[in-house]
Amino acid sequence: MPQEIGWAGIIITILIIVAVIYLFKYIIKQIKYKPYDIKTVPLTGDKLFMDKGMKAIVGLLIFSIVLNFFIYTKLQKTENEVKNLRNNMSASYENLNNSISQIDRYVSSRLDEFVNDNSWVINEEFIIDYEKTTNKEVHLDFQWSFNEIEESAKVYLVYSDEIDKYEKKEAIKQDSGMYKTSLILFPDKEYKYKIMSEGSVIKATEEKEIPEDYYKPGRIEISGMSYEESNGYLQNFAIGVTQQGNLISGLYKPEKLQLVINYKNNEKEISEFQLESESLFTNIWSANIDSFKDKTESIVLEIKYENGHIESNEIWPEDKFSEKLKQK
Numbered sequence: 001m002p003q004e005i006g007w008a009g010i011i012i013t014i015l016i017i018v019a020v021i022y023l024f025k026y027i028i029k030q031i032k033y034k035p036y037d038i039k040t041v042p043l044t045g046d047k048l049f050m051d052k053g054m055k056a057i058v059g060l061l062i063f064s065i066v067l068n069f070f071i072y073t074k075l076q077k078t079e080n081e082v083k084n085l086r087n088n089m090s091a092s093y094e095n096l097n098n099s100i101s102q103i104d105r106y107v108s109s110r111l112d113e114f115v116n117d118n119s120w121v122i123n124e125e126f127i128i129d130y131e132k133t134t135n136k137e138v139h140l141d142f143q144w145s146f147n148e149i150e151e152s153a154k155v156y157l158v159y160s161d162e163i164d165k166y167e168k169k170e171a172i173k174q175d176s177g178m179y180k181t182s183l184i185l186f187p188d189k190e191y192k193y194k195i196m197s198e199g200s201v202i203k204a205t206e207e208k209e210i211p212e213d214y215y216k217p218g219r220i221e222i223s224g225m226s227y228e229e230s231n232g233y234l235q236n237f238a239i240g241v242t243q244q245g246n247l248i249s250g251l252y253k254p255e256k257l258q259l260v261i262n263y264k265n266n267e268k269e270i271s272e273f274q275l276e277s278e279s280l281f282t283n284i285w286s287a288n289i290d291s292f293k294d295k296t297e298s299i300v301l302e303i304k305y306e307n308g309h310i311e312s313n314e315i316w317p318e319d320k321f322s323e324k325l326k327q328k
Helices: 002-033 043-118 320-327
Strands: 121-128 138-146 156-163 163-170 180-187 192-198 203-206 220-228 232-244 254-263 266-271 274-278 283-287 295-303 310-316
Touching: 002 266, 043 156, 163 180, 163 295, 192 232, 220 310, 220 320, 232 254, 232 295, 254 283, 266 283
Parallel strands: none
Antiparallel strands: 121 138, 138 180, 156 163, 156 192, 192 203, 220 232, 232 283, 254 266, 254 295, 274 283, 295 310
16 A cells, blocks of 8 residues: 555656646736737637647646545545554454463462472472491482371382482381481482372372582582684693582582693693682682793693592683583
């Protein structure tokens, strides 16, 4: 519709220009013949010409008025259609919004039913056994209680570090009424678990993850790294690292971070990090090397934790440390 109106506007403009030209020519002709007596002028050609000119001008003006009226009517119709479309869209939006609200209420009610269905297991608690834990494995006690459970039912913890491969451990009921079992977890794996009871009926919770904060180091990442080279020699090197995660136990709190510089002549040099800031959820360290005493072959980031666990990997010339994190 807008394209049609645009073409109509062009046509109207052309018609008006033509009408003005005809009118101008008509006026000039009138002025030209005014000094003469009309009878002395050949009437047939000139009079006929003037009559036709006037008719053409009037015709063009009438046609322009009619066309303008037609376009105005079309514009009014288009405006009404736009208003109707806007009203329809508004009504559709309201209907969609109402539908989404109904779906949201339905999902919320189903979620509440799901939560209530699983609320028979309460007071879940993980406890690290520091005496048995080493720098390679974490000994974890897990205890919980039930809102209600069949008296003769046996209770199990089913857990796994691989998809569809589970280990089933029986939980022992304590004097406090809590059920307890023990696990041995390894920092390089990820674990899921569910609680199960077997009696006259078998019942189980949905599968959940064992929180990584109990058996994994807080994730340490390189937050920034820069260096300058000249003729194959490192001139300087700067790096920042952060550790994020809730360090619940302090089990994997870094004791020392350092850069191990390996030179081409087989010599090594150590540069230690400085702790910039420390909190429950984020720790930040940085290290700066202003010069190197020989041609550098590689730089390794080494992290030693308070429990004796050590992580190390190359960060220059290849950042293998970050690549390993991406694979986890």
